[in-house]
Ligand SMILES: Nc1nc2c(c(=O)[nH]1)N[C@H]1C(S)=C(S)[C@@H](COP(=O)(O)O)O[C@H]1N2
């Protein structure tokens with residue numbers, strides 16, 4: 001029996017084929033089926049399937065780089081399986097090619113589970129699998145015949161290297177962005193939002209202007225981003241519409257032009273994520289331009305037994321919002337503008353929801369396309385089946401922003417931060433140094449009960465180590481609890497504490 005090719009050559013044949021297949025699959029997706037990238041399809045299917053503990057672990061380990069980490073992981077698994085496919089092909093042809101082709105089937109299965117699939121959804125994964133299978137077959141055979149004829153492996157190395165380079169180049173090309181994306185980006189850049197009939201006012205004295213303290217209005221580029229979208233949807237507003245249906249007297253549909261023709265108002269609302277840990281940064285405050293959802297719901301006429309609105313996004317996310325929070329007099333809006341510009345793509349362009357007083361996962365649907373008036377006992381939202389509470393009112397919280405370094409000069413130091421409980425309002429903040437008595441901080445002017453408020457307090461610190469703790473008091477007379485709770489299932493609690501050394 002002739003000698004088999006080396007294990008290393010077989011592994012590399014598999015990996016080079018996988019790079020070629022995956023790269024070409026991504027490129028075909030970018031060109032003809034932008035929502036059907038095999039990588040993004042598998043990644044977002046994994047996000048949807050992942051148990052809550054895995055998501056928490058990913059966020060803990062990688063923070064907001066969790067999506068990049070996921071793609072790197074998929075790439076590593078792909079290369080690993082491809083190397084094994086090479087080994088199998090070396091011993092039991094054609095089963096190595098079959099394994100490589102099966103990877104394409106995994107991609108097909110994943111993209112078909114996505115919301116709003118492309119017409120050509122299966123094409124990129126089919127090409128990826130086909131190229132991978134053919135590559136394994138051809139490259140292993142090439143090396144075998146070189147070996148049988150006693151030739152050097154130069155031909156094999158050239159062919160496999162070319163496959164890998166072509167694949168990598170195709171992947172880079174695909175990541176430059178699709179023509180559709182660029183067209184939609186140009187459309188967004190050209191939008192001039194109508195002036196607000198009612199403008200937002202930020203009272204003088206809302207901004208304490210302390211170095212290191214979160215500004216009272218969060219610039220868009222600094223605004224936290226949390227969503228399940230591996231690829232940010234880029235929706236052409238001309239293709240966008242919102243349908244309001246379900247338990248209503250009449251269905252209402254709204255197009256982008258109709259949306260912009262409504263009397264839009266500005267409002268300032270702080271958005272917070274239920275996953276925010278005590279002291280964390282998954283919270284931001286923006287001036288939103290939008291239209292009250294209660295007017296649209298009044299037009300639709302919710303039936304008496306309805307108690308929930310299930311909002312759905314273009315990419316298949318959903319949130320269940322208590323109907324009364326969308327019909328009472330709070331500023332629950334469909335937003336089109338954020339801090340003076342059209343919504344950034346990552347924050348929901350062209351239209352999202354913003355509801356004061358509720359965590360984002362039950363209210364702040366980005367890329368929103370559908371509002372179904374329904375009942376909590378009849379409909380489930382995306383996170384409700386994944387370990388999070390059905391209802392998500394924001395809990396009273398406060399955070400120390402300054403000092404955050406571990407060293408401070410001894411003597412007088414300013415402690416400053418933010419406090420919030422949207423739609424309830426903050427009445428005061430207290431600070432304790434080294435577990436001593438609670439001292440009342442100075443509150444900045446609040447923009448409204450729907451926004452966070454800055455606070456500050458000068459304290460005297462003797463040289464040595466100190467702990468600084470803060471707690472908020474709500475306008476309903478509640479004192480922020482010191483009981484600690486993790487983010488799941490309905491928001492973290494506990495006091496934020498910062499340790500510093502005064503020198
Ligand atoms: N379409 C969609 N909308 C979404 C989400 C999502 O995953 N998909 N996440 C929600 C969550 S959990 C939060 S906290 C807010 C965050 O909004 P931001 O990214 O603009 O800060 O968006 C909400 N809207």
Ligand SMILES: [Mo]
Pocket residue numbers: 226272273274275359360361
């Ligand atoms: Mo969130």
